[in-house]
Amino acid sequence: DTEVTQTPKHLVMGMTNKKSLKCEQHMGHRAMYWYKQKAKKPPELMFVYSYEKLSINESVPSRFSPECPNSSLLNLHLHALQPEDSALYLCASSPWTGRAYEQYFGPGTRLTVT
């Protein structure tokens, strides 16, 4: 199984809402990533988890709160978002050993903040 799944596929939320994005992989990867992609732009890294611990935070605003409850799951909790946070949110995973940069991406969650 080389699949990364993300739910929901689409999410519309108001600026006062709290919602969560979910990502799951069963490839035994111990590194998981959140990327944000605005329309017609390349993906940009937000967070990296290794062995369920946050290892990289790319200066992301605190209204985005990641969580890695176990080695297969990665969540992104959203609170008090702004309309400019509307984007495609991509989850990815990769092995923690080896020397290659092969990452497996999920299909993304398309988020609209109203």
Place this chain on the structure above:
Amino acid sequence: DAKTTQPTSMDCAEGRAANLPCNHSTISGNEYVYWYRQIHSQGPQYIIHGLKNNETNEMASLIITEDRKSSTLILPHATLRDTAVYYCIVRATLLSGSARQLTFGSGTQLTVLP
């Protein structure tokens, strides 16, 4: 990590070979060239990577010039499903136990025409 330069867009006739160039004139000796693609509204997909030698897999071939300052991704028989943004990424060899975050450039929009 070395900077890459790719054309903004390219067209290719269905069934013909698609040759996507990438310039990476500042590449270092320990940096690999990676190619990913992103079909519209999907997550990026790993295609191939290489260091010095030409590489081939079931998806594509990667030709790296002898001075390693540029490379070409070849899709031998392009189909309509190959229409996507293709990203060329240069990254240093990893130590085992390191995060594998990717820094995407603007990429090349390849359109395969019927």
